[in-house]
Amino acid sequence: VTSPVLDVLQVFLDAHAERYETHGWAIVKATKRSGPTVYGVLDRLEDAGWISGQWEDYVDGTSRPRRRLYRLTAGGFPAARQLLAERRPTTPAVADLAPRWQVILHSLIPRTGAAS
Amino acid sequence: VTVRDIVLSMGLGLIVNETGPWCEWLAVRLVSWSARRRYTDKGRAAVRGEELAALIKERPGQLTKLMTALGFATAASAHLLATRRARATVGVSASQGHANANSAHIADDTRFMLMHSQLVDRIPTATGRALNYWFDIVENGPAFMRLEERAHWLADSYGVSHGYASAIAHEHNIRRRSDQ
Numbered sequence: 001v002t003s004p005v006l007d008v009l010q011v012f013l014d015a016h017a018e019r020y021e022t023h024g025w026a027i028v029k030a031t032k033r034s035g036p037t038v039y040g041v042l043d044r045l046e047d048a049g050w051i052s053g054q055w056e057d058y059v060d061g062t063s064r065p066r067r068r069l070y071r072l073t074a075g076g077f078p079a080a081r082q083l084l085a086e087r088r089p090t091t092p093a094v095a096d097l098a099p100r101w102q103v104i105l106h107s108l109i110p111r112t113g114a115a116s
Numbered sequence: 117v118t119v120r121d122i123v124l125s126m127g128l129g130l131i132v133n134e135t136g137p138w139c140e141w142l143a144v145r146l147v148s149w150s151a152r153r154r155y156t157d158k159g160r161a162a163v164r165g166e167e168l169a170a171l172i173k174e175r176p177g178q179l180t181k182l183m184t185a186l187g188f189a190t191a192a193s194a195h196l197l198a199t200r201r202a203r204a205t206v207g208v209s210a211s212q213g214h215a216n217a218n219s220a221h222i223a224d225d226t227r228f229m230l231m232h233s234q235l236v237d238r239i240p241t242a243t244g245r246a247l248n249y250w251f252d253i254v255e256n257g258p259a260f261m262r263l264e265e266r267a268h269w270l271a272d273s274y275g276v277s278h279g280y281a282s283a284i285a286h287e288h289n290i291r292r293r294s295d296q
Contacts, residue, residue: 039164
């Protein structure tokens with residue numbers, strides 16, 4: 001497992017903890033990785049069934065094109081948590097990441113789907 | 117600051133301003149092209165194409181849009197080259213060449229696959245059925261489905277959680293490929 005995979009999974013775990021779905025560009029910004037790198041990781045995680053993506057609902061009053069929102073699947077969450085715990089045991093707690101996330105959260109849509 | 121500097125900066129500003137809409141158009145075309153080249157799965161190519169076009173439109177600044185698009189186009193070209201090289205090395209048909217490039221990718225990612233196999237190991241406990249039971253269902257289910265569709269079908273029809281449904285579909289695909 002490469003370090004971009006771990007970075008992306010960390011973003012997903014944080015998003016999972018805060019109960020929102022995230023999108024490609026938000027992950028690019030949060031991980032400071034290049035677009036193609038992040039989308040390469042998303043391809044693999046989606047193929048492995050760790051994450052699933054769906055188009056966001058149409059939002060009235062915005063001219064912005066719809067985003068594809070991603071979240072960890074029921075099987076992906078424990079697997080990602082286990083992997084991160086093994087490979088990055090010193091990962092700071094979600095609370096420690098809060099200031100960074102407050103900036104990122106502004107660019108994110110609140111979670112629309114029900115947790116399943 | 118000389119007169120030349122002022123004229124130059126005004127000129128550059130004018131160029132960027134005038135070529136603005138054209139930059140976005142080109143950037144969107146570039147990412148759509150990248151998605152079509154990068155993914156052989158037509159469904160995924162369409163999804164990524166729309167996703168990346170939306171991403172380009174959200175990027176501030178015309179040059180940023182173009183640079184972002186160029187990044188994706190470069191990555192797609194590199195992927196194409198790698199696929200072609202793999203095909204040329206083994207000297208086989210196009211489809212086999214692609215399968216080989218895929219298996220090379222999987223080999224690079226053995227550790228990632230290890231995590232997948234841990235997920236697969238948990239399937240009997242999590243679903244209450246053996247792996248072969250699920251493979252039989254997949255094989256007797258609707259044919260010609262993409263991996264993602266098959267996972268959705270399993271989850272919807274048999275109440276398997278999406279993560280495990282994907283793992284079953286994925287594992288079935290891997291084993292079928294290695295049997296060939």
